[in-house]
Amino acid sequence: MACYTMFSLVFFCIISTSTSTDEASPLNTTYIRKLIITSHQESLQMMDESVFLKRQRRSSPLSSTHGFTFRRQTETETLEAGHAAEVFQTTLQVLKEKVKQRYKRDIAAAGLLSWEHVELIAELSRCPPPTHPGICQHSHTSKYRSISGICNNRFNPLWGAANIALLRWLPAQYEDQVRQPKGWNRGRLYNEFQLPTTDDMLSSPQSCLPFNRSLPACFTSFGSDISQALQQQQMNAITSFIDASSVYGSSPRVNNFLRDLAGREGKLTVNKYFKDIKGRPYLPFKESKSSACLHAAGEAKVPCFSAGDSRVNEGLPLTCLHTLWLRQHNQIAETLKWLNGHWNPEMIYQETRKIIGALHQIITLRDYIPKIIGKEFFDNYLGPYRGYDPTVNPSASNVFATAAFRFGHGTVPSVIRRLNERYQENEHFPNLMLHDTLFTSWRIFNEGGIEPILRGTIGTEAAASSANTLVQEEATERLVVINIQQPMDLASLNLQRGRDHGLPGYNDWREFCGLKRIQTLEDFTHVVRDVNVAGRILQLYKHPNNIDVWLGGLVETFLPGARVGPVFACLIGKQMKALRDGDRFWWETDGLFNQQQRDELLKVSLSKIICDNSDITEVHPDAFIFEKYPSGYVSCHDLPAINLGAWKEEKSQDLKSCGSPGQIKNGDYVLSAMPGKLVALYSCYYGFKLMGAAVISCEGHQWSDKPPQCDGNPQ
Numbered sequence: 001m002a003c004y005t006m007f008s009l010v011f012f013c014i015i016s017t018s019t020s021t022d023e024a025s026p027l028n029t030t031y032i033r034k035l036i037i038t039s040h041q042e043s044l045q046m047m048d049e050s051v052f053l054k055r056q057r058r059s060s061p062l063s064s065t066h067g068f069t070f071r072r073q074t075e076t077e078t079l080e081a082g083h084a085a086e087v088f089q090t091t092l093q094v095l096k097e098k099v100k101q102r103y104k105r106d107i108a109a110a111g112l113l114s115w116e117h118v119e120l121i122a123e124l125s126r127c128p129p130p131t132h133p134g135i136c137q138h139s140h141t142s143k144y145r146s147i148s149g150i151c152n153n154r155f156n157p158l159w160g161a162a163n164i165a166l167l168r169w170l171p172a173q174y175e176d177q178v179r180q181p182k183g184w185n186r187g188r189l190y191n192e193f194q195l196p197t198t199d200d201m202l203s204s205p206q207s208c209l210p211f212n213r214s215l216p217a218c219f220t221s222f223g224s225d226i227s228q229a230l231q232q233q234q235m236n237a238i239t240s241f242i243d244a245s246s247v248y249g250s251s252p253r254v255n256n257f258l259r260d261l262a263g264r265e266g267k268l269t270v271n272k273y274f275k276d277i278k279g280r281p282y283l284p285f286k287e288s289k290s291s292a293c294l295h296a297a298g299e300a301k302v303p304c305f306s307a308g309d310s311r312v313n314e315g316l317p318l319t320c321l322h323t324l325w326l327r328q329h330n331q332i333a334e335t336l337k338w339l340n341g342h343w344n345p346e347m348i349y350q351e352t353r354k355i356i357g358a359l360h361q362i363i364t365l366r367d368y369i370p371k372i373i374g375k376e377f378f379d380n381y382l383g384p385y386r387g388y389d390p391t392v393n394p395s396a397s398n399v400f401a402t403a404a405f406r407f408g409h410g411t412v413p414s415v416i417r418r419l420n421e422r423y424q425e426n427e428h429f430p431n432l433m434l435h436d437t438l439f440t441s442w443r444i445f446n447e448g449g450i451e452p453i454l455r456g457t458i459g460t461e462a463a464a465s466s467a468n469t470l471v472q473e474e475a476t477e478r479l480v481v482i483n484i485q486q487p488m489d490l491a492s493l494n495l496q497r498g499r500d501h502g503l504p505g506y507n508d509w510r511e512f513c514g515l516k517r518i519q520t521l522e523d524f525t526h527v528v529r530d531v532n533v534a535g536r537i538l539q540l541y542k543h544p545n546n547i548d549v550w551l552g553g554l555v556e557t558f559l560p561g562a563r564v565g566p567v568f569a570c571l572i573g574k575q576m577k578a579l580r581d582g583d584r585f586w587w588e589t590d591g592l593f594n595q596q597q598r599d600e601l602l603k604v605s606l607s608k609i610i611c612d613n614s615d616i617t618e619v620h621p622d623a624f625i626f627e628k629y630p631s632g633y634v635s636c637h638d639l640p641a642i643n644l645g646a647w648k649e650e651k652s653q654d655l656k657s658c659g660s661p662g663q664i665k666n667g668d669y670v671l672s673a674m675p676g677k678l679v680a681l682y683s684c685y686y687g688f689k690l691m692g693a694a695v696i697s698c699e700g701h702q703w704s705d706k707p708p709q710c711d712g713n714p715q
Helices: 006-016 029-058 076-103 115-124 226-230 252-258 316-339 345-373 375-381 398-402 404-410 442-446 451-458 473-477 490-500 506-512 521-528 531-541 549-555 566-581 595-601 606-612 653-658
Strands: 295-297 300-302 667-674 677-684 689-691 695-699 709-711
Touching (some): 115 226, 300 442, 316 345, 316 442, 316 451, 345 375, 345 566, 345 595, 375 566, 398 404, 404 490, 404 566, 490 549, 506 566, 531 549, 549 566, 653 677, 653 695, 677 689
Antiparallel strands (some): 689 709
C-alpha cells in the first residue's frame, strides 16, 4: 500500500465535494480569472486544514507508523518563499480540477492559461515579483558579492542566488506531468512494469518511512515556456556559488546574526560560553530555545551551533570543519586590521570574506574535485580557466544536488574515529558510531575539542562504496533526523528524493552525457563490473529505463583515479564548470586579486588551515589523501603559509583629500575605486532601510553628498 501525506487526503476531500452545479459559463479570460480567485481561496482553506491535521497526527500515538511532517531547520526567507510556491501549486491544482469536472477539459493542455493568468496566480500566492536587472544598478561599483548571490550576473540577477528553483538540465518527469512523483499511482506502468518503491528496497521490516517533499519554488522566468511554470520545481535554499556561504550564510538575516557587528573589527561572532584549552573560539549557539541538540552533558545542556549552513550539527566532522573556518576568518580579519589601519569594519569584513571565498574555490577545484571525477576527466571536461562568461548560468542543477553530489553518502563511515597526537586511538575519547555523533554539539566541549575528530578524519581512510555495499549500515539503519522518532534510511530517502524532484532515470542521464543507453544485462554488467549486482538491480526494476539515477550512478565502476563512474563524473564536471565560468567573482577573474595576492592564495591548503586553527602539529600535506601515519606526514611548520602583506594598501590620494566618509548608525560603507574617482557604497544592516544616497563620490576635496541614514527596527 502506498504511503500518502495527509495533505493529499485533504486535497481529495475538498475537490471531491466541490460543487459542480454552478451555472455554466464560457471559458473566456474573464471567467478564468474568477475561477483563479476562487481556487486560490479554496487552496488557502485546504492548506490551513492540512496544517491542523498534521498537528493532530504529531500528537497521535500512531504517528510513528503513519508518517508525519519533518523539515530541515529552514530559514524564514526560505519558508516564506516555499509557502508561496505551495499556494501557487495548490491553486493551480484546484483550478485544473474545477475545469476538468465542469468542462471536461485540461486547462493546461487546452492552452487556456495565459501568462497573465500565471502571473495572477503568482501574485495571489505572494510569490516574489519578476526580478528586473535594474535592481543591480550599483553592482558594477561593488568589489564584493552579495550575501544572497543576487546580481552576480547583472543581466540575470537571480542566476545562482538563494531561494530560487534548482536548474533543469532535462525536463522533469512527474507521473501527472506536473507534481506527482513516479510511483505515486501504484497501477501506473513504466515500460510495462510497476516501479519498485523504496518500501520494496528497505532492509528493515517497516512498511513506510516518514517523508516530506522538498520545498517548491516560485517560477521566476515569466515569458519562457509556460509548461515549466505549471510544473513543480524545487528550491535551492542556499547560493549556488562556491562563495563560502557555509561560513557566512545565504541571507542577510543569517549573515547579520553571524557577524560581530558590535566589536567593529570585521570579525564573526563566537561562542560566549566556551573556548578551547588554548582560548580559541567555538561557533556561536543557535538563538532558538528549542534546539535539537539539547542532549544532557553531565548536568548541563548544550544547544546546537550556528553557522552559515544549517547542516553544521549533522555530524562532528562537519562541526569541526565549520569551526576551522570561523577561526580562520577571525585570524585574517585581525591581520588585515593591523595592516590597514584606515580600513573600516565593513572593509575588513568584506576583504576577509573575499579571501575565504577564494580559498574555498581553490581547495574545492584544485584539491578535491579532481580526486572525485579523476584528473584526466577534470582536465578534459573543465579545461583551463578562460575568464568570466556572463552567458553561463551557474545555478545548481536539480540532478547535481539531488543525485550526483550525493555520491558522498557512499563515503560516510559507520565509525567516527578519534585519534591522539600519534594518530592512534584516543585513550580518553574512544571511537563513536556514526549515529552517536549526530546533533551532539556537547561532545566538542566535553570530549577534547575538535582535534581528536580532525585527526580521525585525516588519519582514517574514507569508506569506499562498492556495488554490493553502497551506503554503510549506520546510514541506512540508524540515521537520525530532526523531529523523527524513528531511525531513518538514507539510501531510501535519496531514491525517493529523486522521484520527489521529478528526475529522469539513469538511462536518460547516460544519453545526456553522451554515453550508450543500457539495454541488456550484458550492457549493465559492463558498466557495473559485477554480474550479480547488475542482475539484482534489473530484477528489481524489470527494465533498464526504470533505474533511478542515484542508484545507477552509484553502482558504476569508478573512472581511473576517481571516486565516481562516468555519469556522476559528467554531471559533477558540468556543474563545476558552470560554477567557475558563470561566477563574476571567481578568484581568477581579472581585477579581483592582483598577481601577488593570487600567488599567496595558491599557497594555502586545507592541511595548513587545520594547522593554523587547532593544536594539531603534524598532518599530511594534502588532507584529502590518506596515508597511514607517519608515512607522508610533515610538521605544520613545513607547510607554506599565506603572506597577508600582499593585501597591505596605502591610503589613496583621494581618501587623503576627502577624508573618510561619515560613519552611519546601523550600517556601514565600503570604498571602491571607479575610473577617475573614489566612491563610498553605503548599506544598512538587516532590518533597517537606507534613506538617502547609497553612493557618494569624492569630488575635489569633499564628498558629493552627506551620508545616508538607516531607519527601522532589526527583525
